[in-house]
Amino acid sequence: MKKNMGPVNAMYPSLTTIVGVVVNGKPNFSAIAHVGIMNHGQPQYISVGINKLHHSNAGILEHREFSVCVPSEDMVAETDYVGLVSGKNTDKSNVFELFEGELKHAPLIKRCPVCMECRLDRVLDFEAHQVFIGEIVATHVDEDILREDGKIDLAEVRPMLFDMASASYWSLGSPLASCWSVGKGMKRRLKG
């Protein structure tokens, strides 16, 4: 039996990321899991939804640049920390060792296996959140998490998945099946 819970957001789990910006001349970082994939194909656009009360928003609006880094499981404490404290009263510029990419205002975290630099494309205004849509400019990846075909090995990234209902980070499991493939038997059966 189904229960109507009312308008509950059940779009979980979502990928836990660390969004990097420059505010008042300093790098600032925030844990953000309210993310999205917009256009697929070139250009690539992704979204990060940040509460309007957060410190990071002004930095993105000023410089029109930000980074989205994907932390591994072993960074769970640091990731949670940058989600717990606000840049308004805490300097988070030294929490991570950084590296330089192509943009000037998209600070990149060395320890994250995957880091994307984004140029702001547009901002969506909602009741509590601003959603920043970024065009991906460059993606920096640890060489030792690449597979032989040169693509990212998700098992090596060991991303953390966020669930609001349990207020927990979850690990990723194992590959289940191939996309655009495991349904082919059904396609043949329904056509036959």
Next chain:
Amino acid sequence: MKKNMGPVNAMYPSLTTIVGVVVNGKPNFSAIAHVGIMNHGQPQYISVGINKLHHSNAGILEHREFSVCVPSEDMVAETDYVGLVSGKNTDKSNVFELFEGELKHAPLIKRCPVCMECRLDRVLDFEAHQVFIGEIVATHVDEDILREDGKIDLAEVRPMLFDMASASYWSLGSPLASCWSVGKGMKRRLKG
């Protein structure tokens, strides 16, 4: 060492959903993992990014309603199937047993443990994709996947996570740590 791979979308894994619409008077379904969370708080807004060539888009634009259902691992073949074949030449209205919610043009799938009904809020236009942002109107959940506190037990949902690099569906792992909690030790240490 980091490698600059160029503008690669590395925002994976993402949640695999089945988007339901009504097109030409018939329910149609498509597997969509390019999803997002927009506003958090009331109202709740989520996004689904659908290639402009797809059959579903016209239905959402006509009725301004759609559903987003979360299939379990045991629905991997059916989920992949509705992503493999187009509603333009295949009738997918009988693939799933449906149930009625509050909206007339947001077909809901009985077998999915979680189903959200959405009213279209706005449409974003990108090069290849239209992103449909929906306000969640109602969320229907299998009673036997609810925890004692009445919230959704993600372990019972057994969602499928999509990865573009491996073109695979992945399972969810286990809870790692509590959000807004596991970083508290670091907060105390850095303040002290």
